[in-house]
Amino acid sequence: MIRTPFLNKTLAAGLLVAVLGSTKLAHADDDATAAARERFKEGVSYFDQKQYEKARAAFLQAYALKKHPAVLLNLAQSELRSNHERDAAQHFNEYLREATDASQAERDAAQAGLGSARTAISEVTIVTEADADVSVDGVLQGPAPLPAPLYLDPGLHTLQVKKGERVASQSVSAKAGETRELKLKLAPEVAPTATAKPTPAAAPPPANAAPETEPEHPPASSGGAREPFFHWLLTKPAGVISGGATVLLGGGAIGLAIASHVSYSDADDIASQIDDQARQDGVSTQGICTDPNKVLGAGNEAEAAHFADACSARQDDVKKGDNLKTVATIAGVGAGVMAVTTVVLYFVTADKGNTASSAPLSRVAVLPWFDAKQGGLSVSGRF
Numbered sequence: 001m002i003r004t005p006f007l008n009k010t011l012a013a014g015l016l017v018a019v020l021g022s023t024k025l026a027h028a029d030d031d032a033t034a035a036a037r038e039r040f041k042e043g044v045s046y047f048d049q050k051q052y053e054k055a056r057a058a059f060l061q062a063y064a065l066k067k068h069p070a071v072l073l074n075l076a077q078s079e080l081r082s083n084h085e086r087d088a089a090q091h092f093n094e095y096l097r098e099a100t101d102a103s104q105a106e107r108d109a110a111q112a113g114l115g116s117a118r119t120a121i122s123e124v125t126i127v128t129e130a131d132a133d134v135s136v137d138g139v140l141q142g143p144a145p146l147p148a149p150l151y152l153d154p155g156l157h158t159l160q161v162k163k164g165e166r167v168a169s170q171s172v173s174a175k176a177g178e179t180r181e182l183k184l185k186l187a188p189e190v191a192p193t194a195t196a197k198p199t200p201a202a203a204p205p206p207a208n209a210a211p212e213t214e215p216e217h218p219p220a221s222s223g224g225a226r227e228p229f230f231h232w233l234l235t236k237p238a239g240v241i242s243g244g245a246t247v248l249l250g251g252g253a254i255g256l257a258i259a260s261h262v263s264y265s266d267a268d269d270i271a272s273q274i275d276d277q278a279r280q281d282g283v284s285t286q287g288i289c290t291d292p293n294k295v296l297g298a299g300n301e302a303e304a305a306h307f308a309d310a311c312s313a314r315q316d317d318v319k320k321g322d323n324l325k326t327v328a329t330i331a332g333v334g335a336g337v338m339a340v341t342t343v344v345l346y347f348v349t350a351d352k353g354n355t356a357s358s359a360p361l362s363r364v365a366v367l368p369w370f371d372a373k374q375g376g377l378s379v380s381g382r383f
Helices: 009-020 022-028 034-048 052-065 069-081 085-098 104-118 229-235 237-281 292-296 301-349
Strands: 122-127 133-136 139-143 150-152 155-163 166-174 179-183 363-370 375-382
Touching: 034 052, 034 069, 052 069, 069 085, 069 104, 085 104, 085 150, 122 155, 122 166, 133 150, 150 155, 155 237, 229 237, 229 301, 237 301, 292 301
Parallel strands: 122 179
Antiparallel strands: 122 150, 133 139, 133 155, 155 166, 363 375
16 A cells, blocks of 8 residues: 655644643653653654654553553654554544543644544444444454444455354455445344143044054155155265265355455555555556656656555456456356256166155256356256
């Protein structure tokens, strides 16, 4: 992702207010450790020297020792200038929620910093059942409703909510600067199964009644009906082997088609980022991936290198998507062939006669399908 520093006069003034507030930190709590004050002073010194990554590390240590709003605001400002926009947005938001006694200048600085950070990340508000655990890419964020939106770096993420044994998840492609609401609905709770009442015992037959007997063998079917398709598929070697191969190939085709779609989507996201950056730089996208040095002109070699890397990553994603699509197509055709083979083997090898003599004849049709980026199998018929 191509990053652009977000520094302006408003933010610089806001940070100065927060830095001058360091005296507030020193007197806020008599039990504050000397180590926290030293880390804070180091962070201020590094920030003044524009060594923002070191300032961020120092403020993180200070905040771990003493969770004070003055530290939190300076930490967020350092994160914003060291390209950690997602962390900056979280800490600016946390500061605005918790620093209830902050001055208006400090709150204005935090609001401006949050606005700048949000232009480089995606903001997602989760709507789901209360007390459901919310996770992003497997990392727990807390119970719903969350106190603030989720801030996501651009790219593909998996969002999940879980309450008891009920789980709902969704993959999202986050884009810089977007704000969206995502509803994740959990399945309704299953009611406990009622205990069945015992069936009354049947009355004994009269003493003079002849006992009912069943024939030792059911009458042979004169129509020669075949055994049910699924019974044959799950019990006969021919059905197990051919059906298993059909499922494996079909599942592989679908999985590869999904992977291909994801690669194409990643390539589209990178292309969008390249276009956005070109607009910010005031240059044309014409030839930006062919010769970025020529498009940007002399003196912009570093920016040209960023464009070259982004263009190369996009091309790799497109090539990967093409390769996965080809393999998915081959696997889908193979699944179709195996499905037809399974049906033929059923009519050739399925038992006739006594087995399920009253079962109707099975009719099955399995057809592969594909579009530009996806594929699968369509199964229909009478079993």
